[in-house]
Amino acid sequence: MIYFDNVSKLYNDGRSAALQEVTFQVAPKEFVSIVGHSGAGKTTLLKMIIAEDKPSHGQVFFESLDVHQIPRTKLPHYRRKIGTVFQDFKLLPNKTAYENIAFAMEANGRTDEEIHENVPQALALVDLDDKAWNFPHELSGGEKQRVAIARAIVNQPDIIVADEPTGNLDPIATYEVVQILRKINDLGTTVIMTTHNKGVIDELGRRVITMDEGRIVRDDETGKYVL
Amino acid sequence: MLTGIKRIVRAGFVGFWRNAYVSLASVFVITVALFVIGSTMFIDQLLTTSLKTLQQKVDINVYFVPSASQDDIDSIRNAVSALPDVATVTYTSREEALEKYRQRNQDDEIAMQALAELDDNPLGANIAISAKETSQYESIARFLEEKRELALQQSPVIDEINYARNKESIDTLTKIIGAVEQASLVTMLVLIVAAVLITFNTIRLAIYTAREEISIMRLVGASNMFIRGPFMLQGIMYGLVAGVFSLLIFYPIMVWLGPLTESFFEFNLFTYFVSNFSYIFGVLIGIGVVLGLVSSILAVARYLRV
Numbered sequence: 107m108i109y110f111d112n113v114s115k116l117y118n119d120g121r122s123a124a125l126q127e128v129t130f131q132v133a134p135k136e137f138v139s140i141v142g143h144s145g146a147g148k149t150t151l152l153k154m155i156i157a158e159d160k161p162s163h164g165q166v167f168f169e170s171l172d173v174h175q176i177p178r179t180k181l182p183h184y185r186r187k188i189g190t191v192f193q194d195f196k197l198l199p200n201k202t203a204y205e206n207i208a209f210a211m212e213a214n215g216r217t218d219e220e221i222h223e224n225v226p227q228a229l230a231l232v233d234l235d236d237k238a239w240n241f242p243h244e245l246s247g248g249e250k251q252r253v254a255i256a257r258a259i260v261n262q263p264d265i266i267v268a269d270e271p272t273g274n275l276d277p278i279a280t281y282e283v284v285q286i287l288r289k290i291n292d293l294g295t296t297v298i299m300t301t302h303n304k305g306v307i308d309e310l311g312r313r314v315i316t317m318d319e320g321r322i323v324r325d326d327e328t329g330k331y332v333l
Numbered sequence: 334m335l336t337g338i339k340r341i342v343r344a345g346f347v348g349f350w351r352n353a354y355v356s357l358a359s360v361f362v363i364t365v366a367l368f369v370i371g372s373t374m375f376i377d378q379l380l381t382t383s384l385k386t387l388q389q390k391v392d393i394n395v396y397f398v399p400s401a402s403q404d405d406i407d408s409i410r411n412a413v414s415a416l417p418d419v420a421t422v423t424y425t426s427r428e429e430a431l432e433k434y435r436q437r438n439q440d441d442e443i444a445m446q447a448l449a450e451l452d453d454n455p456l457g458a459n460i461a462i463s464a465k466e467t468s469q470y471e472s473i474a475r476f477l478e479e480k481r482e483l484a485l486q487q488s489p490v491i492d493e494i495n496y497a498r499n500k501e502s503i504d505t506l507t508k509i510i511g512a513v514e515q516a517s518l519v520t521m522l523v524l525i526v527a528a529v530l531i532t533f534n535t536i537r538l539a540i541y542t543a544r545e546e547i548s549i550m551r552l553v554g555a556s557n558m559f560i561r562g563p564f565m566l567q568g569i570m571y572g573l574v575a576g577v578f579s580l581l582i583f584y585p586i587m588v589w590l591g592p593l594t595e596s597f598f599e600f601n602l603f604t605y606f607v608s609n610f611s612y613i614f615g616v617l618i619g620i621g622v623v624l625g626l627v628s629s630i631l632a633v634a635r636y637l638r639v
Contacts, residue, residue: 130587139563156552156553179557181551182551182554182555182556182557182559183554184554185551185552185554186554190552193407196545196552198546198549198550199546199548199551200347200351200352202349209550209555210553210554211557212340212559213550213553213556213559215336215337216553248577257553261554266481
């Protein structure tokens with residue numbers, strides 16, 4: 107489903123590299139965790155998938171589509187196939203939880219009926235029915251991240267890309283977020299997640315890709331957190 | 334498409350309301366800009382109108398000799414009227430001139446007695462000529478001088494042309510008009526450019542605070558138009574509200590200035606404001622909307638680049 111073909115990302119000085127000759131693929135319905143030290147290239151890798159960053163060499167494919175050949179005007183359409191979750195939540199501060207989720211559907215051109223039906227469902231899935239009309243600054247970190255996940259899944263994307271989704275959360279909120287991601291994966295959505303959290307990896311027991319200095323150094327089917 | 338527009342409009346209104354402070358700041362800055370632009374409009378109008386009144390007071394008088402035949406007078410009068418630079422020619426016949434003289438000197442017994450001693454009217458007819466532009470008097474005067482020289486070879490028709498006497502004041506006036514018009518043009522341009530730049534910058538700052546939101550919207554897959562739309566609408570709303578504000582500010586100022594300008598410039602600014610209200614309304618609101626819209630588009634464009 108996602109295929110990285112010998113991808114490198116060099117910085118302007120020409121010597122330091124964020125990614126070096128990265129090749130791997132992700133099958134549909136997989137749950138892949140990417141681990142590594144800070145600066146190992148995890149976030150750069152995810153940015154390649156959502157076309158926020160361009161590789162210096164190599165290609166990234168989404169199904170049969172070369173991601174970096176998509177014309178700029180078509181990018182919004184491509185991004186609607188991917189749900190994104192970030193460490194800092196990236197919620198729109200002037201919109202309520204409900205409106206944040208509804209915005210992703212409005213941008214997608216969905217009808218009002220669909221929005222009225224699907225947003226409460228998404229909120230229920232992340233167990234936030236009672237916070238629908240709260241603004242982000244009225245929510246805890248764990249609640250914000252659950253709103254962000256609800257927004258990511260509401261358009262039924264093929265894949266969820268999560269960059270350190272538990273990075274800012276306490277252990278209980280972390281547990282909840284991982285459970286929700288696992289539930290989404292069980293419902294048939296591919297998940298790619300980066301993390302620092304050993305407990306999360308060990309508990310998941312799914313595929314783990316380990317990165318170091320821009321290279322993939324391990325790729326284990328039911329991996330453990332080894333660094 | 335229709336739901337898209339509906340959503341953009343709703344997002345625009347909600348954004349305007351929820352960012353009330355930022356909106357208010359933008360509205361105030363555009364109001365100031367419109368006030369500057371409106372003021373220059375009014376000052377320009379005041380200058381042009383008062384200069385026109387001044388120009389109308391300047392004229393050339395041609396005095397004919399009393400013995401001049403009516404045919405000769407008429408031929409000169411028609412020739413002058415036919416000149417393209419001439420705006421109006423006012424003819425005063427011998428009888429009318431005498432009547433005016435009598436009225437002017439009603440209380441002067443010696444003058445009246447002297448007049449009674451004469452058995453004929455001593456005054457000649459005259460014409461007053463006003464030109465379309467003050468700079469054209471020179472050529473009209475030259476034309477009249479030629480006529481006078483020509484007539485001298487037979488019998489004199491023109492007694493006196495008072496251009497030489499008026500020349501100095503006409504020249505000064507022409508220079509002042511030119512200088513005032515240039516100076517006001519330069520001042521207006523500088524003020525308007527400053528006002529426009531300040532507006533651009535304020536809206537850019539307002540949208541700078543929303544740059545994070547714009548990047549989030551892109552990540553969620555919103556199209557550029559869907560992101561830009563609400564900001565454009567907010568820009569238009571800033572302009573509309575600011576246009577109304579500036580008119581509300583102008584109204585009391587005009588009420589106050591009306592009588593003052595009436596006595597000083599012989600031009601009532603308040604009457605002008607009221608009788609041209611729809612034009613002023615359209616210009617101020619139009620400029621406000623364009624200012625708000627264009628600055629919004631430019632500001633958002635920065636953050637829409639990948």
